[in-house]
Structure formats: C-alpha cells, structure tokens
Amino acid sequence: MPFPRVYRRSSERGDRKQIKKPSVSIFFSLSLPPQARPACKERFPAGSAPVIHRTRRGGAENPSPRDTALSFPHRHELVSFLAGSATARPFPRPTPVRQRQRAAMLRGCTAGPPGPLRRALPAAAPAVRLRLRECVVRIPEAGAVLDILEKCPESQRKGEFPVVVFEGLDATGKTTVTQSVKDALGAVLLRSPPACISQWRTIFDEEPTPIRRAFYAAGNYILASEIAKASTQAPVIVDRYWHSTAAYTIATETDGNIQNLPPDHDAVYKWPEDLLKPDLVLLLTVSPEERARRLEGRGLERTKEEAELEANSLFRQRIEESYRRMVNPACQEVDASPSKEEVFKTVLQLIKKHCAL
Numbered sequence: 001m002p003f004p005r006v007y008r009r010s011s012e013r014g015d016r017k018q019i020k021k022p023s024v025s026i027f028f029s030l031s032l033p034p035q036a037r038p039a040c041k042e043r044f045p046a047g048s049a050p051v052i053h054r055t056r057r058g059g060a061e062n063p064s065p066r067d068t069a070l071s072f073p074h075r076h077e078l079v080s081f082l083a084g085s086a087t088a089r090p091f092p093r094p095t096p097v098r099q100r101q102r103a104a105m106l107r108g109c110t111a112g113p114p115g116p117l118r119r120a121l122p123a124a125a126p127a128v129r130l131r132l133r134e135c136v137v138r139i140p141e142a143g144a145v146l147d148i149l150e151k152c153p154e155s156q157r158k159g160e161f162p163v164v165v166f167e168g169l170d171a172t173g174k175t176t177v178t179q180s181v182k183d184a185l186g187a188v189l190l191r192s193p194p195a196c197i198s199q200w201r202t203i204f205d206e207e208p209t210p211i212r213r214a215f216y217a218a219g220n221y222i223l224a225s226e227i228a229k230a231s232t233q234a235p236v237i238v239d240r241y242w243h244s245t246a247a248y249t250i251a252t253e254t255d256g257n258i259q260n261l262p263p264d265h266d267a268v269y270k271w272p273e274d275l276l277k278p279d280l281v282l283l284l285t286v287s288p289e290e291r292a293r294r295l296e297g298r299g300l301e302r303t304k305e306e307a308e309l310e311a312n313s314l315f316r317q318r319i320e321e322s323y324r325r326m327v328n329p330a331c332q333e334v335d336a337s338p339s340k341e342e343v344f345k346t347v348l349q350l351i352k353k354h355c356a357l
C-alpha cells in the first residue's frame, strides 16, 4: 500500500478548492512531536496516497471514532517510523477498545497499590501494560512503549556487578555525580526514562496522572532489562528509578504538608515485587536555597512539574519525605551541599562500603 500523505494543517495542502477530500481524517495534533514533522514530510512525500488530513481536537473536522479507527494502520506506521524503525514491521493493530475499558481508563482504576494512590501508580508490570493499552487508541506512542516493553524479558535478574541508583529533587547534583562515579568505576550509566522511550516524554508529561505515571513506570521496567544486561559486564549507575516514579506520584496526588502523606509503611512506599532491585539507593539532598542557586546556574527550560517543584515548597517536602519513606530498598541520604569533589568522595566511599567493589 502506498504511504499516506501527511499535512500539518489543511492550509498546507495549498488551494483548498483544488484539493480532494481527505480519505481518512485523523486525530494527529496531540501525539505527533513537532520535531518529527519535517522528517515525516520527507518520508511520506507529496503525491503518495491516501491523504491523511490532520484535524484539530474539538474542531468541526474532529474525526468520528470510525475515522479514527480507520486511520490506525497509518498512525502506527508513522509512529514506527518516528521511533527510528520505518523499515520494521508496523505496530500491531490495537484491539478494539470497548466502552467499559474507556471508562476504566478515564477513571484510571487499574491495579496498583491500595488506597487513594491506587489510581495514580501502577506498581506491577501487568498494571502498567494494561494502562498503556487502554490509552493506545488516543496516544499511539503508548503502543510504541508497549512494543518495547513486550520485548523485555519477564524475569529480570541482576548480574554479579553492583547496581547503584541516585535519587533526589531536580538540580541536587545527580547528573554531575553519576558521571564522575561512572568514570571512576568504569561503570555503565543508565537513566530513567531510558533513551529508547525518552523522545515521547513530552507527550506523556502533558497527559493526566494515571497515563503519565504509567509511562514512567513502563520506563522503569524497560530500564530494568537494561540494568540486568549491563550488570553482567560492569557496575551500573542509574540516574533515577522506581523511587522517583513513586515519590513524584505520591507528592502530586497529595496536598499540603507531609502530614497528609500516606502513613509510614503504607503499600505505596514498597518496591514493586516484579521489578529488579538495585543494591544501593542514594538520595541526594541540598537546602532549598542551594538548590535554587544550582537551578539558576543551570538555566534549563522547565517542565510543568519542575516549575511546580520550584514554586511549591510543600510539594518539594512531600517528594523528599516520600523518598525517605521508601523501603526495601530504602534510600540512604547523602548531604549533597558540599563541593562536587566532596560529594563525589562521600558517594564513592558509600558505594565501596555497601557493594562488593
């Protein structure tokens, strides 16, 4: 079948009078990353058919569910291409989503830890997969994540080398120290979300909590298979892992001060049973003033969540307190306020003390 034509908007097709009606209308606007559009046009040049007309959400041209369903093979082909696998097989057609499943998606009520956070945090691989499957109709990138997730082996066993995770609020120095530790130990450095899915992060960051968290949770399971493989060859250093997913979820889903967090020993602070465990988790903390200085010095663009983190000191406190309440493995707190060299020395000592190195 010839490849579809893709238009960013109807005006791109030139003179409206001369163009034929689109054969398929798709709901493209929210899922195609802007940086992908030029590549898309190059890959699917003008003149090929059928025409796919990108429509706006809620506009007069908003496709009916039937149009949307018709467009899936094309969308998946495109997403597959954007994922760097244009020559690979297209994604399998999603199974039809029934009304009840849609309602469940909106409620976000798939399995997770008990209690009010159940909706927000899918804490087992099947729950993560289910939640992604539930939104694949609307977000084809969820299908891409699922595809990668499904290729990961079910049982992920750590190799003989130690796995050390670094956690902490933004700008506490994780990137800086993980790079130094990697160099010093000849380690492999991995991060969450893993590189193979991080291009879709901006899409999921705009989604409601259950979907956003399912993306990060899926990232952890994909990361686990990378850790399993790498730890057979060398020590593995990981910049954020499950504790980040859990702590940010808990803090987002609660309000006010830390007294409103789920109590100590609540199931939300537990490590998922089916997720590969690290040997050591180091939680970097700095004073709010020092963190603000480092953020300022770095001057990067911020996500909505990062902006909230900056503006809302209670939010920051809830995140750090949630990190502290995590168990098995618990976080070992490291004061990361001293100089980069001193923090590096402290961290290296802790790794040598706790891990067989």
Ligand SMILES: Nc1ncnc2c1ncn2[C@@H]1O[C@H](COP(=O)(O)OP(=O)(O)OP(=O)(O)O)[C@@H](O)[C@H]1O
Residues within 6 Å of the ligand: 168, 169, 170, 171, 172, 173, 174, 175, 176, 177, 294, 295, 297, 298, 336, 337, 338, 339, 340, 341, 343
């Ligand atoms: N010990 C330190 N003393 C002073 N500045 C530091 C120290 N460690 C890191 N920095 C600086 O603080 C800024 C943030 O550090 P870094 O990017 O390593 O943090 P991060 O925890 O990885 O942030 P994020 O989670 O947002 O990626 C950088 O400009 C870095 O050079």
Ligand SMILES: Cc1cn([C@H]2C[C@H](O)[C@@H](COP(=O)(O)O)O2)c(=O)[nH]c1=O
Residues within 6 Å of the ligand: 170, 192, 193, 216, 217, 240, 241, 244, 245, 246, 248, 249, 303, 305, 306
């Ligand atoms: C891994 C991970 C990240 N996040 C969110 C939390 C922060 O807002 C940013 C930090 O990411 P950075 O790459 O370290 O700057 O991402 C999250 O909510 N859940 C996660 O699992």
